[in-house]
Amino acid sequence: MKLELSKVVQGCRLGLLTAIEQTAQHSLDVPGCLLFTHCATVPHLTQDTLHTLSNLPAVTQVTLNCLAEHHEVLEEFKEGVRKFAGLHDTALYCSLHDSATTNPAGHITNKTVSVWGSGGRMELTVAKFMALQAAIKPDFYQSMADGETWQANTSRKRVRKAVDRTLAHLDECLILHQKTQELKQAKIFGVVEGGNILEERVRSARETAKRPVAGFVLDGFQSAAMKQDLRSQLITAVTAELPQEKPRLLQGVGRPDEVIACVEVGVDLFEGFFPFQVTERGCALCFDCTVTTDPETAGTSPSTVLESNEERPVVEEPKENGDSCPENMTRFEMNLNDKRYREDLRPLVEGCSCYCCKNHTRAYIHHLLVTNELLAGVLLMLHNTAHYLRFFRALREALANDRLQDFKRRVLQ
Ligand SMILES: [Zn+2]
DSSP states (O other), X not given: OEEEEEEEETTXXXXXXXXXXXXXXXXXXESEEOBOOBTXXXXXXXXXXXXTSSSOOSEEXXXXXXXXXXXXXXXXXXXXHHHHTXXXXXXXXXXXXXXXXXXXXSOOOSSOEEEEETTEEEEEOHHHHHHHHHHHOOSEEEOOXXXXXXXXXXXXXXXXXXXXXXHHXXXXXXXXXXXXXXXXXXXXXXXXXOTTOHHHHHHHXXXXXXXXXXXXXXXXXXXXXXXXXXXXXXXXXXXXXXXXXXXXXXXXXXXXXXXXXXXXXXXXXXXXXXXXXXXXXXXXXXXXXXXXXXXXXXXXXXXXXXXXXXXXXOOOOOOTTOTTSOTTOOTTEEETTSGGGTTOXXXXXXXXXXXXXXXXXXXXXXXXXXTTOTHHHHHHHHHHHHHHHHHHHHHHHHHHTTOHHHHHHHXXX
């Protein structure tokens, strides 16, 4: 795996991740996101509907919590999850948890971590964790980690223990990785823990960077866990300890404003769970992520962003405990459950080229939601994924053209 940085502007890293897998078929632009899946499939979408979207991320994320209970079947199948789940033309990354769901706390020991599948809790030792990776056959995966430090009241002693355990797990994973024939082609990402304690974050980053890892997973920065100011401050300290040429993947952060702030402190990769969360609450992403064209480069920039629209989508201000807003709704989305869309014959976002926006109206999506039709999830997931990927493309284009401040103003307006 190789990260070629083409530009670093005020901490933001623009580049290309290549040689992700042994055959070097795929590359991933950074800053960028992975393709989110649940049980190795993008929720609501078949491979055919998914591939109506262009420029999908070259890396699909699968999670151990969904796959652990199918260990025996996968071992018997022998050809890994990519083939088992019929995933086409993609590299594979395996993480421990699914960031779209919250895990119950209090089930971690010195030697084990727990994951929750549909059948309940499963306890994993490093040996079991690595046997699972051998059956899943990802191109890269995070090492086993104690990430239970995200609650605000976690003590300094507990945070220190999490860092120690995570480093010990990494050392054990690295030894077993060497010995496992099925993982000869795969790469390990070390996990940086340390909760909200600066010294522990620095220690975790520094020690992890000494190990032979291909990249870094920054854990415990979830949106619910801390305010962006503190997150930025901690990530700045962490990335200062990490080598420039290895990628940094941030777990649990997906909101566009938080993504931009984290890119500004040196994060390269994000998980792609945010469009799924938006879809599940019956909402559609509609924030402005256009980049104004610099007159000097007009006509030469890649057409990766929407043309500026005459008519901007209505962005609702989520109200605290308001009746009309689903829980956790952000200011980047519109709530299609709202009856104001009952007769709205416009597409979700004017100019969006996704299947949903080209063929359907807001009124139809509203109708599908109020009648509980499954197609609502399909259409919203298509649009939200398309919009989120467009946001990342526009972010990269803004960095390439030195338009980041302008882009930020638009997204955050
Ligand atoms: Zn659309």
